[in-house]
Amino acid sequence: MKRYISLTILGIIGLILQSCGNQDSASKKSGAITSNAAERVYVAPGEHDEYYAFLSGGYSGNLTVYGLPSGRMLKEIPVFSQFPTNGYGYSEETAPMLNTSFGMVPWGDAHHPDISQTNGELDGRWIFINENNTPRIARISLETFETEEIIEIPHSAGNHSSAYVTENTEYIVAGTRFSIPYPQEDMAIDKMKGNFKGPLTFIAINDEGRMNIDFQLDMPGFNYDLSHPGRGDSHGWFFFTTYNTEEAHTMQEVNASQNDKDFIAAINWKKIQQYVKDGGGEEIDAKYAHNVFDHHTQTATSTIEKKVLRVDPRKVEDAVFFMPTPKSPHGCDVDPSGEYIVGNGKLSTNLTVHSFSKMLKAIENKDFDGDAYGIPILNFESTLAGTVKEGGLGPLHTEFDGKGNAYTTFFISSEVVKWNLKTFEVLDRQPSYYSVGHLMIPGGNSRKPFGKYMISLNKITKDRYLPTGPELEHSAQLFDISGDKMELLLDFPTHGEPHYAAGIPAEIIKSKSRKIYRLDENEHKYAAKQESETRMERDGNEVHIYLTTVRSHFSPDNLEGIKVGDKVYFHVTNLEQDFDVPHGFAMIGANTSELLIMPGQTKTIIWEPKREGVWPFYCTDFCSALHQEMQGYIRVSGK
């Protein structure tokens, strides 16, 4: 089965390296822009876009919200990184969201957002996104557009496989892109083969959206890349791509690309769920943070959990199989019917499409090519539905339009290719500028895609916009896919690297979007809900100051009795009850944070005055004609 590295692969690797280098020649062809493109993306002043698009910010750790078709950026939602604009991750209320078993991690690497589903259709309750570096998954409310929960994934190193949800939002999975000792231990790196593992984590989600680690599958030590849940008939299964099935510990000689085929792991999670319910699995030690933001107290709490349930896949009958898939598959995408599983072999020109129904038959007939890892390997031909030939170079990801077509990105040849799901014939191809990674069709990975627009999310920007020095934003391109051919309508810059995105018709969430935090629902421990409740309380050298804001003054605005060496807590409540009237709070010399407080909210920062004097604080958000007057003084005396 093992064939050693071929010339073709070497050639392709050459192209991979090349494609990251110089593409200026490609820039001269600007692509066919439709003549009335401007009209078709124009959203008149005051009008709203038709779709929300949530773009991962990649190494920014955050999620950005865009309107489609305009490409206007509406908001950046901080998730895994501190965010100066609103103090997320700095304020006392939100800093616990970034706690991990390693301590506070202030900057993350976010990859794949996915919207919750009911019966396989987008329901617009929450959006989930993974963090790759210090493995975590976040849940963001689509009512408040705020991060409500973050769970760390223990025994994972590079949670790249998430955050795809099953069709009734039962589970989210997390993989491990790097195999590791499981549990972690001190071990010689060259002892990796056979000793490192690839634990896959299944996180259950309850009706309130709360995440809870249900079990971890003790899988062989491969690199688990991307995943996708089944749907329709294949609901109950989860598929993961793997690479480096060679279990090489160094990539210096492209050791991880020797096998002609790696695997897509097919996992029947319903069977394992039952096995676990029946008392299967073994509890092992773990250490991971679980952080929850409570909207009543407006405060996050972080808990360190200590146990996880480990399941040996060999002990659950007919639950886990490997489907050989050529050339280091990256994306692993299931079509809306649930029948086709598309393996995007990134060192290939072809796409391998597996059939779910054929896979079930092959399992029944025990059509296996051995079980080298204690897990049955299905015969390659037995699950093959077809091959998309000459698609392009370096396929990465596939999405679907719900009209029988699939769209695959090709990184090396820098294009999006449309092909038919029945005939596997290529129907159209459009260049992308440059080096497309993921693509997104709203609902394009659910049972009900909205096949009107597609965006390609490009890795390299080069000359697409006015030059901004060596560092450029990434770039997205909007295509109209409602006709036979894809039509390029618009380019727009993205913030951070948009690995993946999730889109949804605006109507589904617009009406649910919350406008205000009501003061009568504010259960913050340090809230002052009217000016008469403002006060200063001292406990040793800790001083709690309860402040309020309303246009356009702080109450109180003159504070005395503070000493050098004190630890001063400013608890600022915004008494406004008008939509979109925040106040800011900035204190001279405060070295940790400023605050932005929305109406009805309370937020806290700590200030440790170092020097005697009379020091000002002021509002940072232009809130009224008297905004410049919104200020105060604090007197600091010697010890």
Ligand code: CUK
């Ligand atoms: S990975 Cu970025 S292009 Cu994280 Cu989804 Cu494939």
Ligand code: CUA
């Ligand atoms: Cu409040 Cu400016």
